Amino acid sequence: MTALTLYLLRHGEPDLHGGFYGHADVALTERGRAQAQAQARALAGRALVAIYSSDLARAMDGAALLARPEVTPVALPALREMHLGVLERLMFADAKQRHPELAGRSYEDMLEFRMPEGGESVGDVAARAVPCVEAIIARHARAGSPKGQVPAVAIVAHNTVLRVLLACAAGLGPAGYFRFEQALGTINRVDIGDEWPGDPWRAARIVVSNWLPERSLP
Secondary structure (H helix, E strand, O other): OOOEEEEEOOOOOOOOOOEEOOOOOOOEEEHHHHHHHHHHOOOOOOOOEEEEEOOOOOHHHHHHHHHOOOOOOOOHHHHHOOHHHHHHHEEHHHHHHHOOHOOOOOOOHHOOOOOOOHHHHHOHHHHHHHHHHHHHHHHHHOOOOOOOOOOEEEEEEOOHHHHHHHHHHHOOOOHHHHHOOOOOOOEEEEEEOOOOOHHHHEEEEEEEEEOOOOOOOO
């Protein structure tokens, strides 16, 4: 039996598309807002008991479109994207000139590596985001929804956060993050089973991954 459905959404296109942004608080472009609106339409018929997002504008703006009269989005700093340190807000071309050894580093090699000047590793992101989502699961699983259905929660976050969560749901742990693609404006669905003593990911099932809404959600 399913105890909770998680809809995991990546924000739409940001205004710094073509540059490095992690903790940088950038707004959505017109296209990014259209992507967020498409996500909202896809979930319009789903009875959400809660909506969470990171506290960065590009995620909060998307979460606001999901809001219902009875459900107000909650912003959580633990769901932020990975801090990119010295590369924050640099366009790719500028970064390659100023910090070629950093700008050329593979995303797949970021599990333990931190950019200088306050950067985070993927492991650091996992250490704050995974417990945050596990607390959300514990809070809402089995709680029921207004229509007597399986409770559903939407989380609007970022590329690295969602990759880590999907890797956990697949039983790979955070180290499996590089196996999951996350397009801008995508939707994922993870169902959490009703038997998860101490570890909700052991009862997780990935139903939809990296789906761009066009018509209706599977």
